[in-house]
Amino acid sequence: MHAFAQLLDSLIYTRSRTAKLRLIGDYLKNTPDPDRGWAMAAMTGDLDIPGVKPAVIRALIEERVDPVLYRMSRDYVGDSAETVALLWPTPETPMAAEALSVGAVVERLLTLPRGQAPAALAQMLDQLNAEERFALLKMATGALRVGVSARLAKQALADAFAIDVDAVEEVWHGIDPPYESLFAWAEGRGAQPTPANVPVFRPFMLAHPLEDLRVDLSDYAAEWKWDGIRVQIVHVAGETRLYSRTGDDVTRAFPDVASAFAEAGAVDGELLVKGEAQGIALGAALGGKGDEEGGGAASFNALQQRLGRKVVSAKMLEEAPAFVRLYDILLDGEEDLRALPWHERRGRLEDFASRLNPERFDVSALIEAEDFTALEGIRAGARDAAIEGVMLKRRDSPYVTGRRVGLWYKWKRDPLTADCVMMYAQRGNGRRSSFYSDYTFGCWTEDGELLPVGKAYSGITDEELKQLDKFVRNNTLNRFGPVREVEKTLVLEVAFDSIHESKRHKSGVAMRFPRIARIRTDKPAAEADTLAGLRRLVT
Structure with missing residues (x-):
C-alpha cells in the first residue's frame, strides 16, 4: 500500500503528462501481481467495492471524531478522503505492524459480506499512516481524482512494456482485474490476449475542432453531429454489449437497444431517445426529408433520464424508448473494416443497417451542400434540440484510434x-x-x-x-x-x-x-x- 500511496501523492502534484506516464510506468514495472493489476483497475475506474461507499466512511469517522469538526474540516479541505485520512485517530492500543498490500486489501474487502466490510476497513485504517489511509480510501471509493484518465493509465502500461496501446484497449474489457494475463503478455511470459468470441470495446475515432479552417467538400463529407452519447455496439457469439466513449459498459441501462441488435459486427453511433422532430430549419436543411431520415430524436435532457441506471423500469422503456443513429462500421461479422476508406465503409454501413430493426437503428443523414459556404448557411439555420453541430469526414480516411489531424473535424453550433x-x-x-x-x-x-x-x-x-x-x-x-x-x-x-x-x-x-x-x-x-x-x- 505504501508504494501505491506514494504514486498517488506524486501524481497529485505532477501536471506534466509525460511525467505522469513515467510515474505510472515505473510503478507497474516495479510492483508485483496482483497489486499492480488492482492499482490499474482503480486508476481506470474498473474497481468497485460494494461494501465501501462514502456513507460508510462518513459513519466511521463520525464515530471517532466530533461530527461537526469533521464536516467543517471537510468543507475547508474539499476532499472527503483527505479529510478522513488526516483526522483518523491513532488507536489507543497500537496494532501489530503488518504491511498491507494493495492486493490483500482489495481481495479482503471484495470477499467479505457487505455488513462486515466497514469493520474491516476501520481495522485497516488503524494500521496505516495518513498517506496510506488517503490511498486506501481513494481506491476503495473509486474516486481517485489525481489527474489520470483511463486512457492515460493504459498508455502508461503500454509505454512501460513497449506494447501497442490499441492492442491493450481491444482486450481490456475481455479481461477481469487484476489483469494477470495482460501483464504476462506485456512481460513476455505469456501469449497476447485476443478478443475472439468476446464482445470487447475498440477505441473510438475522434475529431479535431474545425476552428477557422475551411475544407473542400469534394474531399470531405458532412453529416449532423447529434446530441446524445456516443456508443459502440458489439455483437459476438450471441452476446451484445454497448460501450460509451470511455469504454464503460452501458448495456444494462439500454436493454431495448441491446436486445434489438443481433447482427454480428461492431458499429459506432449516437445513442438517442425518440421524440418529435423539432425545428423547421432542420427539415429544410435535410431537403425536406422525414423524421426517419433526419429527425425523430428528443433532446439530451430526455436521454439523461435513462443514463446511469442499473435497472430501467417498463414505464421508462415505454416513455423514453432509445435508439441509435449510426455513424460508422468497424466490423461486419468477423471482417474488420477499419482500414477501408470512409466512403467504402459508409456503403457497408448502409447495407449493414438495412438488416437491423428500423425502430431502433438508422443511419445519420449526410448533408447535401454545393460548397463550404452553402454548408455554413445550413449549419447556421439548424438549431434542433438533438443537433450539436456538424461533422466533416475525409472521404478517404480509415477508421483510426484517437484524433488524427486532417481526417475528421467537429464543427459545433455556436453557443x-x-x-x-x-x-x-x-x-x-x-x-x-x-x-x-x-x-x-x-x-x-x-x-x-x-x-x-x-x-x-x-x-x-x-x-x-x-x-x-x-x-x-x-x-x-x-x-x-x-x-x-x-x-x-x-x-x-x-x-x-x-x-x-x-x-x-x-x-x-x-x-x-x-x-x-x-x-x-x-x-x-x-x-x-x-x-x-x-x-x-x-x-
Whole structure:
C-alpha cells in the first residue's frame, strides 16, 4: 500500500503528462501481481467495492471524531478522503505492524459480506499512516481524482512494456482485474490476449475542432453531429454489449437497444431517445426529408433520464424508448473494416443497417451542400434540440484510434448566451479546493424574483477564479454547509449549448453544458436576463 500511496501523492502534484506516464510506468514495472493489476483497475475506474461507499466512511469517522469538526474540516479541505485520512485517530492500543498490500486489501474487502466490510476497513485504517489511509480510501471509493484518465493509465502500461496501446484497449474489457494475463503478455511470459468470441470495446475515432479552417467538400463529407452519447455496439457469439466513449459498459441501462441488435459486427453511433422532430430549419436543411431520415430524436435532457441506471423500469422503456443513429462500421461479422476508406465503409454501413430493426437503428443523414459556404448557411439555420453541430469526414480516411489531424473535424453550433446573476458559490475539488469555483446563477421572473437556472465551474481563467473567489468571500450573506449565498450584484455571461424544460428545477428549465463566458462587472444585476427570455430559447 505504501508504494501505491506514494504514486498517488506524486501524481497529485505532477501536471506534466509525460511525467505522469513515467510515474505510472515505473510503478507497474516495479510492483508485483496482483497489486499492480488492482492499482490499474482503480486508476481506470474498473474497481468497485460494494461494501465501501462514502456513507460508510462518513459513519466511521463520525464515530471517532466530533461530527461537526469533521464536516467543517471537510468543507475547508474539499476532499472527503483527505479529510478522513488526516483526522483518523491513532488507536489507543497500537496494532501489530503488518504491511498491507494493495492486493490483500482489495481481495479482503471484495470477499467479505457487505455488513462486515466497514469493520474491516476501520481495522485497516488503524494500521496505516495518513498517506496510506488517503490511498486506501481513494481506491476503495473509486474516486481517485489525481489527474489520470483511463486512457492515460493504459498508455502508461503500454509505454512501460513497449506494447501497442490499441492492442491493450481491444482486450481490456475481455479481461477481469487484476489483469494477470495482460501483464504476462506485456512481460513476455505469456501469449497476447485476443478478443475472439468476446464482445470487447475498440477505441473510438475522434475529431479535431474545425476552428477557422475551411475544407473542400469534394474531399470531405458532412453529416449532423447529434446530441446524445456516443456508443459502440458489439455483437459476438450471441452476446451484445454497448460501450460509451470511455469504454464503460452501458448495456444494462439500454436493454431495448441491446436486445434489438443481433447482427454480428461492431458499429459506432449516437445513442438517442425518440421524440418529435423539432425545428423547421432542420427539415429544410435535410431537403425536406422525414423524421426517419433526419429527425425523430428528443433532446439530451430526455436521454439523461435513462443514463446511469442499473435497472430501467417498463414505464421508462415505454416513455423514453432509445435508439441509435449510426455513424460508422468497424466490423461486419468477423471482417474488420477499419482500414477501408470512409466512403467504402459508409456503403457497408448502409447495407449493414438495412438488416437491423428500423425502430431502433438508422443511419445519420449526410448533408447535401454545393460548397463550404452553402454548408455554413445550413449549419447556421439548424438549431434542433438533438443537433450539436456538424461533422466533416475525409472521404478517404480509415477508421483510426484517437484524433488524427486532417481526417475528421467537429464543427459545433455556436453557443447561446445569457446574462445571469450569481446567487451561490461552493468550493471546488482538487487544486481548486481552496477556491469558491462552483457558481449557481439565476435569472429574473416577472415578479422580480431571482430563480436558479444553472450551475457552472468552467470557462474562467486562474485570474478570473481569484477575482470571483474574492467576490464570494467579501459578499457572503449566508452559509449552508459548504455553500455560500452571496449578494445578488454580480452578473455572469453564461454560454450554453441548449436549454430544455425541466421538472426537477424550480425555474422549470435546465441548461446543457453551461460555462462562464465572461464576468460582466459593467452590467447592473437588475439588467440581467429574464426567465421568460430564457424560455423562448427552449428547444
